Amino acid sequence: MARKDYAKADLRWGFADPTVVAVELMTVAFSGTMCLYILYLLRRNDPTRHLWIIIVSVFELIGGWFTFVPEWLDGSKYLTTDNFLYLYVYLAFFNLVWVVIPIILSYRSYSIITGSLRKQIKSE
Template identity: 30%
Template sequence: MGPAQDIFGQLWKEYAKSDSRYLVSDSFVVSIETITVLLWGPLCLYMAYLTTFNHSLKHPLRIIICMAHLYGDTLYYATSLYDHYVNGIPHSRPEVLYFWVYYFLMNFVWIVVPAYLLYNSVSLISQAMTRFDEEARAKKIQ
């Protein structure tokens, strides 16, 4: 993306100021972004479709996707922090815009939103299973 002059190339280079791994084809970033594009992206679209029609499979699929996003973002932060504190290689510029807005805040959204959706789906499934168990017990008593 380095020599790219189109809008996407320029956006990519701007974001790379907050995480230089995006300009050097870091193996972790390439791997996680490839998995996101090829697997999690299409599954998110499918989950949106299921949500539109209120299909019951949306909750199990949402749990899988949310866990994947939480895991991926945790690794994203962890590998960067490891490089910074253990190897002495900072990947982000220290300015507020690049570190706190681009690097931290824009990626933290991928923790907050999936965590909320995960909690919501787990709660709903738990409530449904509690109700199912109560009905099953009531049928046994009769």
């Protein structure tokens, strides 16, 4: 149901657009699996999770890039840009979540990694 509603804003979700399918396969196969692994690492309080959080976040950002930039360069012919709900809620807001959260998580994990490295260097 959600896919059908979203397909009103991004018509490529209504048919098997090769770019969208390829990006979603990567998301499900790699990112989904890695998110489960990160949850396992979180449960164990394993600090290596920070590396994997950065990697998965970068994959999400790349996925968003390859989903939308080619479409924008092609004139947004499959995006519904003349409807406020579809443009600002479905396309802008819902997709910005997949940009903002990975950036925040990456920055947080990067800060923890670099802070630990600085602390290690000072103690040597």
